[in-house]
Amino acid sequence: MEALAVRLSGLNPYVDGALRIVAFYDTLIHRRVNVSALVRASAGLAECVAGIRLHGTGRAIRVAPDGEPAPAASSPASTTTPITLDEEEIGTAWLERPGAPNALDGILLDRLAIAAATAVERYGPARTTMADPALVELVISSDSDEAARARALRLLGFTAHSPVHVVAVHARLPLDRIAALICPARPVKSAPLADVGAVLATTVDRTGFPDGVRAGIGSGGSPDRSWQRARTALRFTTARRPVVHHDDLGALALLAQVSRATTHDNADVAAVARIAGNSEDLETLDAYCATGSLRRAADLLHLHHSSVARRLKQIAKVLDIELTEPRGLMRAALALTAWRLHDG
Known part of the structure; x- marks a missing residue:
């Protein structure tokens, strides 16, 4: 391959320059440089301002030939090319050369676009957590x-x-x-x-x-x-x-996956809905269902266990469920959860 490149470069200075550009960007891709480094290297190679804007971030990266951020643009881009990934345009690359474009600017931008798409696929377009x-x-x-x-x-x-x-x-x-x-x-x-x-x-x-x-x-x-x-x-x-x-x-x-209508037709859920009108009763039932213990529920509510016991006795009457039995506790917990999913 190298021998072929040498023979081709001897035919025409344009071909020689094109091959050098291709080799330059192949090296950058091999070194896994990011988008910012690509723009900086491109500006130095082109000896003019180079820029990239990715649609995913909306932010433009513009670098002067000395590697520093370029000042505000004083003239439009002299040459532009789209950056594509999997046949989708994800951004734009350009050069801001004063006067007429260089004969090799098109090749340089094509290779920059390919390298930028490779970097985006590897690193992503931004380091922020917000996204489109x-x-x-x-x-x-x-x-x-x-x-x-x-x-x-x-x-x-x-x-x-x-x-x-x-x-x-x-x-x-x-x-x-x-x-x-x-x-x-x-x-x-x-x-x-x-x-x-x-x-x-x-x-x-x-x-x-x-x-x-x-x-x-x-x-x-x-x-x-x-x-x-x-x-x-x-x-x-x-x-x-x-x-x-x-x-x-x-x-x-x-x-x-249970519909609202089916839930509302259930007697246990309907009973929880009635209790929900009293915030203290609802909180007490929630604490008891979460802990399964009168004393632990009292600790959560910062109440004496006898106060919680009185509340639960009244709640049990409204629910028509024996809350002290495992089966009754399970029914109450399921009814409370089902009520919350649609109305809580």
Whole structure:
């Protein structure tokens, strides 16, 4: 191959220059340089300002020939070319050469675009946790084909084989702050969707969620399935249990598939709905179902156990369930959970 290159370079100075450019960018790709380094190297090679803008970030990188950030553009780009990945345009590369373009500028930009697409696929376009909601929706939608989902994941910075957990979040805090706390080791991306925030992360630290956040964590695997499970887990969250992993629900997750009409027709659920009008009774029942113990429920409620016993006796009458029996406790817990899923 080298011998062929030498013979070709001797035919024409243009061919010699083109081959040198190709070899230059092949070396950069082999060294796995990132996008910023590519722009810096290109500006030095072209001896003029070089720039790249990726659609995933919207931020332009412009570098002068000396390797420093270029000042504000005083003239339009002299030559431009799209950056494509898997036949999708993901950005633009350009040169800002004063006067007429160089004969080799087109080749230089073509190779820069190829190297930039390789770097984006390897490292992702940004180091921020916020992402384009359209890309996130493409990843988690059940209607997306696998090729489109894979492209979107690459554009978001996830490698082909990295596990992706999806988290559904209800919070007043900024999503990017939450994402950084639960996955301090990137990559992690987040975006607000119609009614809930979505976070995509390679790992999720359950202890990292700040106070005031409700979150459902989906299992790994297909992102669309993980998103569905994260939304289901979010429905099971409570003030006492603000973060729920779908894997921890087990058979309880089946309750989420029961319709509202079917739930309302159940006598136990209807009885819980009546209790819900009294916040103290509802809190007492919740604490007792969560602990299965009168004394532990009293500790949670910061009450004397005799006070809790009196409340539970009245609640048992409304429910028409013997709460001191294991079967009765199970009925009450299921009814409370079913009521919460639709009305809580």
